[in-house]
Amino acid sequence: MLTLSNIDAFYGNVQVLRGMAMEVQRGEILCLLGRNGAGKTTTLKTIMGLVQARTGSITLDGDDIATLPAHEIPKRGIGYVPQGRRLFAEMTVAENLEIGLMTRGKGRKVRERMLDLFPVLRDRLKQVSGTLSGGEQQMLAMARALCLEPSVLLLDEPTEGLQPSMIALIRDVVTELRGGDTAIILVEQRVDAVLSIADRVLFIENGTPREAVDADELRKEPALVQRYVGIA
Amino acid sequence: MDLLSYLPFTLPHPALLLAGVLEGTVLAAVLALTALGLSIVFGIMRVVNVAHGEFYMLGAVLAWFITHTITGAVGGPPWLGFAVALIVAPLIVAAIAATTDWLILKRLNYDPEATIVATIGILYILQQLALTFYGPDARPVEAPFDFRVQTPYFGYSGYKLCVVGAAILLMLVVWLVLTRTKIGFVMRATQYDSETAQAFGIPVDKVYAGVFALGAGLAAIGAVLIVPIQQAHYLMGGDPLLLSFIVVILGGLGSLKGTLVAAIFIGLSDGIISTLYEPTLAKILATLLVAMVLVFRPQGLFGARAA
Ligand SMILES: Nc1ncnc2c1ncn2[C@@H]1O[C@H](COP(=O)(O)OP(=O)(O)OP(=O)(O)O)[C@@H](O)[C@H]1O
Ligand SMILES: [Mg+2]
Numbered sequence: 333m334l335t336l337s338n339i340d341a342f343y344g345n346v347q348v349l350r351g352m353a354m355e356v357q358r359g360e361i362l363c364l365l366g367r368n369g370a371g372k373t374t375t376l377k378t379i380m381g382l383v384q385a386r387t388g389s390i391t392l393d394g395d396d397i398a399t400l401p402a403h404e405i406p407k408r409g410i411g412y413v414p415q416g417r418r419l420f421a422e423m424t425v426a427e428n429l430e431i432g433l434m435t436r437g438k439g440r441k442v443r444e445r446m447l448d449l450f451p452v453l454r455d456r457l458k459q460v461s462g463t464l465s466g467g468e469q470q471m472l473a474m475a476r477a478l479c480l481e482p483s484v485l486l487l488d489e490p491t492e493g494l495q496p497s498m499i500a501l502i503r504d505v506v507t508e509l510r511g512g513d514t515a516i517i518l519v520e521q522r523v524d525a526v527l528s529i530a531d532r533v534l535f536i537e538n539g540t541p542r543e544a545v546d547a548d549e550l551r552k553e554p555a556l557v558q559r560y561v562g563i564a
Numbered sequence: 565m566d567l568l569s570y571l572p573f574t575l576p577h578p579a580l581l582l583a584g585v586l587e588g589t590v591l592a593a594v595l596a597l598t599a600l601g602l603s604i605v606f607g608i609m610r611v612v613n614v615a616h617g618e619f620y621m622l623g624a625v626l627a628w629f630i631t632h633t634i635t636g637a638v639g640g641p642p643w644l645g646f647a648v649a650l651i652v653a654p655l656i657v658a659a660i661a662a663t664t665d666w667l668i669l670k671r672l673n674y675d676p677e678a679t680i681v682a683t684i685g686i687l688y689i690l691q692q693l694a695l696t697f698y699g700p701d702a703r704p705v706e707a708p709f710d711f712r713v714q715t716p717y718f719g720y721s722g723y724k725l726c727v728v729g730a731a732i733l734l735m736l737v738v739w740l741v742l743t744r745t746k747i748g749f750v751m752r753a754t755q756y757d758s759e760t761a762q763a764f765g766i767p768v769d770k771v772y773a774g775v776f777a778l779g780a781g782l783a784a785i786g787a788v789l790i791v792p793i794q795q796a797h798y799l800m801g802g803d804p805l806l807l808s809f810i811v812v813i814l815g816g817l818g819s820l821k822g823t824l825v826a827a828i829f830i831g832l833s834d835g836i837i838s839t840l841y842e843p844t845l846a847k848i849l850a851t852l853l854v855a856m857v858l859v860f861r862p863q864g865l866f867g868a869r870a871a
Pocket of ligand 1: 346348366367369370372373374375415
């Protein structure tokens with residue numbers, strides 16, 4: 333479905349990704365694990381075209397998308413939940429959803445589905461999104477991305493700073509999306525969260541993919557995680 | 565007994581005062597349009613467009629070319645030449661601005677400092693082009709119509725009053741577009757977070773080109789409206805640039821409401837002081853006011869406090 337191979341990416345002259353590669357299929361959750369600064373966010377931004385890959389290829393269902401202008405990539409069905417949520421803070425909840433709906437021309441039906449999925453948002457449509465609680469903001473960031481009805485969903489630390497019940501809700505939503513044949517790339521810091529949900533885990537070190545491991549293996553032997561990243 | 569005779573200065577004659585207010589209103593209207601262009605470009609793109617006054621100048625010079633061609637060469641009536649100029653000159657200026665954005669600003673990644681230097685360069689290029697092709701003379705453009713509106717003291721130019729009306733109408737349109745249309749919505753999203761806007765399918769490059777064109781077009785419209793009152797000259801961009809900057813700083817960078825209020829204030833006081841005393845005094849006071857605002861309220865009178 334989505335394949336990255338041999339991606340190099342830079343900020344100015346500083347190289348951040350070195351030969352980044354991965355593949356994710358429909359109905360699969362691929363987790364990226366790595367230390368702070370390993371290049372997880374940069375990898376997702378490169379997929380979105382927000383950081384330009386200098387070499388390598390990114391293909392979606394066989395089409396090369398690395399050469400598309402950034403604004404065309406979401407139209408191909410890639411939804412993005414950025415690290416730190418990146419809502420349009422001065423806009424209302426309804427307007428943030430509207431931006432997601434506009435991306436691929438979705439209408440009221442999709443909007444209703446989002447509001448059913450995240451009922452907290454329904455009561456707050458007119459509220460300026462910057463004044464939402466952290467958990468509500470994350471719901472909105474998820475809903476905004478799901479408004480694309482994406483076939484690939486990129487999630488960058490969606491549980492950062494959330495209470496357990498919110499984390500559980502997000503896990504449920506993500507699991508359900510997997511059942512609906514969405515391909516999911518999830519960046520997570522918390523190993524327990526990763527192990528409870530991932531199908532495969534890719535360890536990233538210094539902008540380079542180290543090892544893709546079946547999540548079942550890690551669940552059997554959590555000590556492996558220690559060996560790969562030394563975070564736990 | 566006449567209390568007024570105790571004042572330490574003499575009050576101006578009401579006719580003079582009225583003339584000052586009327587002149588000030590015309591100036592305020594055109595200034596508001598021009599400053600609005602500068603303010604929108606800064607607000608959405610974070611670009612300080614030093615060449616803004618030259619887009620104004622281009623509007624006036626093109627208006628001269630267009631009216632001159634239509635009335636002079638073809639022999640059409642003055643109102644026709646002016647009507648064509650009012651539509652075509654701003655469109656040409658907008659197209660030049662969009663091209664400039666694409667050729668220069670985009671390639672600088674809209675870096676705030678690099679674009680200041682670049683727009684200074686654009687200022688001189690446009691000025692020299694105007695000098696080359698238009699020449700050093702100031703040339704008049706005939707007003708599309710003229711009639712007198714009788715005040716208690718004197719007859720006043722009906723055309724000037726129409727300029728005020730047209731400016732108000734245009735600003736209303738711009739405001740409606742920015743707040744009520746999908747285009748305005750997309751512009752605001754780009755302003756708040758251009759990267760995330762791209763990740764949701766907004767073609768930020770096109771939005772920037774459009775915003776830069778809109779800003780320049782507004783200056784050009786202001787210039788076409790003013791050119792039957794002042795003459796078209798290749799150096800005429802300096803004053804509107806200075807006044808627009810004063811207005812935008814007073815009003816608060818990026819605040820549209822502040823821009824309007826400040827334009828009205830600066831325009832009126834400039835008109836009144838220029839008429840009663842002299843133009844230089846008006847500029848000195850405005851500059852002093854800006855200095856005070858920068859010291860005591862750097863975010864401007866209406867701007868949000870810097871984060
Ligand atoms: N805009 C930028 N300009 C320059 N360098 C950057 C920029 N963004 C990130 N970097 C650098 O690139 C490297 C990778 O950053 P990235 O955000 O991809 O890491 P990450 O794995 O997502 O980290 P974290 O777990 O802290 O979110 C870091 O060294 C970071 O300092
Ligand atoms: Mg990150």
